[in-house]
Amino acid sequence: MKINQVYLITGKxxxxxxxIQIIVSEIVSAESLKTEMKRRLFLRLTxxxxxNIxxxxxxxxxxHTGRVPVVLYEEKKALKWVLDEKYWINSSSELEEQLIKLLGRNNVVFQNESK
Structure with a gap:
């Protein structure tokens, strides 16, 4: 931890x-959180x-729980929505490989939001 930095602290x-005491379960710098929140995963269901899929x-x-929102597009119903936070992910090459194997390369897109 650094002095004069902002952190998100999770606990009870x-x-x-x-x-009053705080029992910390997780500490994340606001800067890294800001970077993660600019990223999104788009998944298309054909x-x-x-x-079953x-x-x-x-x-x-x-x-792969994390802080990256997941947007699901259901082609058949032409519906798009952001999944509940419990399905948000921590992006990794392992996760990307699993999703591509399940849904196909053209149906998995990681996107960084521009400022």
Whole structure:
């Protein structure tokens, strides 16, 4: 940790000996959080994708939990939405490979937002 830096602290508070204490479970610098939040993952489900594929997809996403939003586009219904935060990911080459194997290369796109 550095002096005069902003951090996001996750944890819980408790009162002990008439004092409030914070038990920290995670500390993330605001700068790294800002960089992560500018990134998004777009996934397209084609008409051929079954409910079984959707289940596999959600299972993969839950394993790679992080702060990168996931946008899902369902081609058959022409619907697009951001998945719940519990399915947001920590982008990695391993995750990208798994998603490409499941959905196909043209259906997995990582995008960085421009300022």
């Amino acid at each position: 508070s408790e009162k002990r000996n008439q004092k 008409e051929d994708d079954s409910s 959707k289940k596999q997809l959600l299972k993969i996403l839950k394993v």
